[in-house]
Amino acid sequence: MMNMTAQMMDSSMAMKSMSGLDMAAMQDLIECCSACEQACTVCADDMMAMGMTGMSKCMSMCLDCADMTHTMMRMMLRPSGYDMTVMMAQMDACMKMCMACADECMMHAEMSEECKMCAEACRQCAAACERMMSAMKTMMPLE
Numbered sequence: 001m002m003n004m005t006a007q008m009m010d011s012s013m014a015m016k017s018m019s020g021l022d023m024a025a026m027q028d029l030i031e032c033c034s035a036c037e038q039a040c041t042v043c044a045d046d047m048m049a050m051g052m053t054g055m056s057k058c059m060s061m062c063l064d065c066a067d068m069t070h071t072m073m074r075m076m077l078r079p080s081g082y083d084m085t086v087m088m089a090q091m092d093a094c095m096k097m098c099m100a101c102a103d104e105c106m107m108h109a110e111m112s113e114e115c116k117m118c119a120e121a122c123r124q125c126a127a128a129c130e131r132m133m134s135a136m137k138t139m140m141p142l143e
Helices: 004-013 023-049 053-076 085-105 113-137
Strands: none
Touching: 023 053, 023 085, 023 113, 053 085, 053 113, 085 113
16 A cells, blocks of 8 residues: 555656656655654653653754754655755755754663654654755756
């Protein structure tokens, strides 16, 4: 059974017009961004619910990362407006935010399963950004 992201990409006229774009890498990034956004939101909420006041940096980073991955996902879903330079910069920023959040959450992984899961989702998202950036470099105009 085809998942929702694949169905949307398969039916989108804008997606079909993106010749040369690695659709599997694109789908992977969209799904990783969604999973990372969810994991970061749950992690931050869990820390707030438990009254973990000493975790304000981690909570803030998780919420920032959730916002960043949400934005990245939405940008990937609108290929008709792609500006390759902007997309590459956004993916680079998303990758860096995900790695910073993963590093912060790993410092708390022993005491919080949510932090451990969040760190893993962040790392997967960063890797998906890197794969998509590599795929998109072939589409960039030579300077």
